[in-house]
């Protein structure tokens with residue numbers, strides 16, 4: 679039987695500060711606010727003969743890089759069915775429920791997500807991490823995003839069976 683091991687990566691430095699609002703429906707959203715999000719991961723890989731599975735430093739570096747890419751931005755849900763985002767010079771103009779908001783493009787990231795929630799951030803970041811880990815002998819990756827202590831969403835990728 680194959681010996682698998684689980685690496686848990688839960689570093690204090692794996693965090694990003696971002697502004698967002700959650701959309702609850704076509705007419706209801708939160709006010710703009712921010713969180714210090716933290717990112718953790720669980721990686722399942724086969725044990726090698728020398729008692730080593732996958733080098734966790736590799737994944738630590740990738741997760742840190744992904745956090746840095748989102749740090750200090752306004753995060754907009756580009757795939758929300760409830761808002762329309764247009765580009766106007768230096769600004770994004772967002773239309774939601776009859777209101778309009780302008781965000782400086784240089785301060786804003788429009789992400790391919792349906793809502794700016796911890797669950798959507800976890801799917802987005804998991805996708806990026808899986809992309810960067812392609813070809814490596816991993817069986818499973820679970821990535822969690824917390825918007826604060828005690829509130830977290832996570833997403834899981836599993837290696838397709840042969």
Ligand SMILES: Nc1nc2c(c(=O)[nH]1)N=C([C@H](O)[C@H](O)COP(=O)(O)OP(=O)(O)OP(=O)(O)O)CN2
Pocket residue numbers: 699700708794795796797825826829831
């Ligand atoms: N399923 C989800 N529900 C909610 C999310 C989310 O990402 N996924 N996000 C929010 C809010 O953006 C955010 O949590 C603010 O909520 P709030 O409870 O008002 O404030 P805190 O996060 O600071 O939590 P405290 O318990 O007040 O410390 C809501 N729902």
